[in-house]
Amino acid sequence: MTDHGAVPEFDDAEHPAEPTPDADAPSPEPEAGDEDRDPEPDTGTDEATERASTGADAVVAALSTAGVETVFGVQGGAIMPVYDALYDADDVSHVTMAHEQGAAHAADAYGAVTGDPGVCMATSGPGATNLVTGIADADMDSEPVVALTGQVPSDLVGNDAFQETDTVGVTTPITKSNTFASSADEVGDDVSTAFALANDGRQGPTLVDLPKDVTTTETTVDPSEPVVPDTVSVQERADDDAVEGAADAVAGADRPVILAGGGVVKGGATDELRAFAREHEIPVATTMPGIGAFPEDHDLALEMAGMHGTGYANMATTMTDCLLAVGTRFDDRLTGGVDSFAPDATVVHVDIDPAEISKNVEADHPLVGDASTVLDQLAAAMDASPDTDEWVGQCADWKTEYPMDYAVPAADSDEGDGAPDASAFPDDEPVKPQFVVEAVDAATDDDTVVTTGVGQHQMWACQYWTYTEPRTWVSSHGLGAMGYGLPSAIGARVAADDDQSVVCFDGDGSFLMTCQELVVAARENLDVTVFVLNNEAIGMVKQWQDAFFDGRRMASEYPWVPEFDALAEAFGADGFRIESYDDVPDTVEAALATDGPAVVDVYIDPTEEVYPMVPSGGDNGQFALSEGHL
Amino acid sequence: MSGRYDQQGLPGPAPEERQRPRGRRNAQGIRIDPEAEAEHPPRRTVISALVEHEPGVLARVSGLFSRRQFNIESLTVADTQNDDWARITVVVEEPDPGIDQVEKQLAKVVPVIHVRELEADALARELVVVKVDADRPEEVHAITEMYGGKTLDAGPRTVTVELTGDEQKIDDAIDAFRQFGIREIARTGQTALARGETKTAVVPDHLK
Secondary structure, three states, rough: OHHHHHHOOHHHHOOOOOOHHHHOOOOOOOOOOOHHHHOOOOOOOOOOOOOOOOOOHHHHHHHHHHOOOEEEEEOOHHHHHHHHHHOOOOOOOEEOOOHHHHHHHHHHHHHHHHHHOEEEEOOOOOHHHHHHHHHHHHHOOOEEEEEEEEEOOOOHHHOOOOOOOOOHHHHHHOOEEEEEOOHHHHHHHHHHHHHHHHHHHOOEEEEEEEEEHHHHHHHOOOOOOOOOOOOOOOOOOOOOOHHHHHHHHHHHHOOEEEOOHHHHHHOOOOOOOOHHHHHHHOOEEEOOOOOOOOOOOOOEEEOOOOOOOOHHHHHHHHHEEEEEOOOOOOOOHHHHHHHOOOOOOHHHHHHOOOOHHHOOOOOOEEEEOHHHHHHHHHHHHHHOOOOOOHHHHHHHHHHOOOOOOEOHHHHHHEOOOEEOOHHHOOOOOEEOHHHHHHHHHHHOOOOOEEEOOOOEEEEEHHHHHOOOOOEEEEEEEEOOOOOHHHHHHHHHHHOOOOOOOEEEEEEHHHHHHHHHHHHHHHOOOOOOEEEEEEEEEEHHHEEEEEHHHOOOOOEEEOOOOOHHHHHHHHHHEEEEEEOOHHEEEEEEEEHHOOOOEEEEEEEEEEOOOOEEOOOOOOHHHOOOOHHOOO | HHOOOOOOOOOOOOOHOOOOOOOOOOOOEEEEEOOOOOOOOOEEEEEEEEOOOOHHHHHHHHHHHHHHHOOEEEEEEEOOOOEEEEEEEEEEEEEHHHHHHHHHHHHOOOOOEEEEEOOOOOOOEEEEEEEEEEOOOHHHHHHHHHOOOEEEHHHOEEEEEEEOHHHHHHHHHHHHHHHHHEEEEEOOOEEEOOOOOOOOOOOOOHOO
C-alpha cells in the first residue's frame, strides 16, 4: 500500500537503522501484490537464492493466520527483519504512518470500526515509546489492538543498548497482556496468542516485543491458530438465578433507565439492547463509548449521560429507581460524584469483566457475561413489562425542558428535513460549531464514521450529531488523548466499507498534535474529511480557566495557529475554509465531495462553550446549563 | 433567534429548580441510608494466588497493587510442588469492596491460575531474623526459647536469632527483644495454606 520513497525523511534521522551487519537487509518496501518486484518464486526451486524462514517470517505468518489485512507502522532498526518478511507477504498490506502514535491510534480506530484487532508496528526504544499513548488509549477504551515492537538483540537487553527501552515493563500497566518473545520457534505462537487475548472477552491491547535475534534466527515452526492461554476463561452466560432477580427488578421498576456502554457496541449486542428497550418501553441513555448503541432519533433515546451529557439523560439517570447498565465501567466522567449517581436506583450491571462489577458503583444484580447473551437471557426472563407510561412522559418533558439548543431556537433553523438552514443565521456573526456539526450530519449518510480529537469539538460532535448506528462513533473516551482525530480517521478509513464516509471533527489544538499524518492520507489518497473547529485555543482548558481559575488563561490561547487549509495543501490534501454561515453549505458539500483527504478550517465563534456541564465529582442532576450555574 | 444569540449556555430550569433524588451512595458506590454513615472499615486478610512460574509475574502483580493503590502489608512468592507454578501470598488491608477488587484484578492477570481470600483459620506463618546486642546473652537465649526460636549466630557483640509464627507471635517476640537493643530485623512476610482438606487454590482440570 505504501511507496518507500514517500516515507518521511525525518524518520531516518530520528530512528536510524541500527548499524549492524544483519541490518543490511533489502530496502523495505512492503508492497502487497506487487509481483513485478518480487524476484523470488513462490515455490523455491533455486535453494541458493531462497531465503531461509526466520522468526520474522513466523510473525508475519501469524498475522496471516489471524486474518490481518493491514498493519499500521513505522520502520526502524530493530523491527527491520519483520518489515523484510512483510516484503514478501501478499495478503498483509502496510500503511506507513508519519509517527508511531499515529500508527497506534490508526490501529485502535481500525479495531473500533471492524471489531477485529488493529495492528501497529514500531521499532525499539523511541518507536515503542511513541506507541504508548495509543496503547494506553486502547486499554482505556477496551479496543482490540496488537502492537508489535522491535527490540535490541537478546544478548544486549539490559545493557542500555542503542534504542533499548524496557518495552514490556513500560507497557505492562496499559496492556491486557504483553510478552517478550524469547525464541524464534515460539515467536509465531506468541503473536497468535496476542491476537487471541486482544479479542477475547473484554477486548484490549496486547503487545509482543521482538528482539532482533529472535526475528532473524531460522525456524521451521509455523504459528498455530490464535488461542488464549489455558489460565484464561471468560464467562459468556450470566447465572440464571441472578438473571431472574434482575428481571424482577426491571419489571417491577417505576422509573427504569437503560445505560448502554461501549460493551454493547463491542459485544455486538446493539440489536438485543434495542429490542429490549422497545419491547419494555424503557428510556435509553448511553455513555460516550456507548454512542451508537441506540438510535438517538428514537423517542426513547436520552442520548449521552455524564459530564457533558444531555440534561434529560442526567435527569433520568439521577431520578431512576432501576438502572440497567450494560457494558460500562462507570467512569467518573459518567457518574460525577458516585455519592449522587443514580442514588435511588437498584443497579443491574451486565459486564463481561467481573472486575468491573461493583468497582465504582455497587451492583445489586451483577450479571457477568457477554452483553448479547445476557440481554437474551434477561429478555427471556422478563415475565412482565414495567409500567413506564408516566416515566416515559416525564423523560419527554425533560427533553422539552432541556433542549440541546444553541444560540437560536431549533425551530427557526430547521427546515423540517433535519438540515439546518444557514440563511436563518446572521452572516456577520461567527459560526457556531454546533451548526457545523449539524450541517455535516445532514449532508452525510447515517453510516458515516465520525472520529474526533479531544476537547470542546469532541463534545459538540457527541451532542449535535445524531448517531443511529454502532461503530460510527470513534473517539478517545477514557484517555482523552488530544491528537487522536486524524490518525483515527486514517485507521477508520482503511477499516470502513468503501461506500461509507469518514469524517473527522478536530480542534485546532488537537489537530496540531498529529497533523503530520496528513501526509499519509495524501500519499494513500484516503478519502477523509477533517473539519477543524478552530477557535484559536485549547478551548476546553480555556472554558475551565474561565469557570474555575478566574479567567486566567495561562497557555490555552493559540493565536498563532497556521492556516489549516494552506497547511493541508502543503501536505497534498485539499484545503477549504469556512468563515461565515454563508460558506457552510457549499463548503461542506465541496469538502465531502473531494475524492481524497480534505481539511476544512472552520473559524468558529471563539466564545462558544460546552454545556450542559457537570463539574468533576459533581452531582449529575445539578448539571450547569451555563457558567452561572457552576 | 435574536433574543438568545449572544447568550452563552443552554435554556432550562436552573439546578435548584429541579427534582432531587432522595438517596445517596457512599464513597464505595454503595447505596446508603442518607441518615446513616456507612463506610466499610478496612480489615486485614490473606489473599493467595497460584500463578504460572514465568518471568515477570511478580512485577505484574506488584505493579497492579501500586497502580490500583491497594494497601498491602506483605507479599511473598516462591515455588510450589509443581515446577511450573508459584504461589503468591499477599496480606492486604482494605475495606470489603477493596478486597473484592484485589481478587478480581489479580484473577485478570493472564498467568494467574487461581486466586482467593483465605479463611481466618488458614495456616499463616512468617519468619523473622532478629539481630540484637549481645550484652545479656543468657536472657536473649531464654526469650528465644520462650518463642520457640533458634539462635543462628552468637558473637561477642551480637546475637542473631530466627523465629517463625503467625503475625501476632512475631510482633510479640520483637517487642520482647527490644529490651536487648535491636540492631536489625528482616521479616519474610506471611505465607499461608488453607487448613486441612480445604484447598488453597483450585486448579482447573485442564491445567493439572
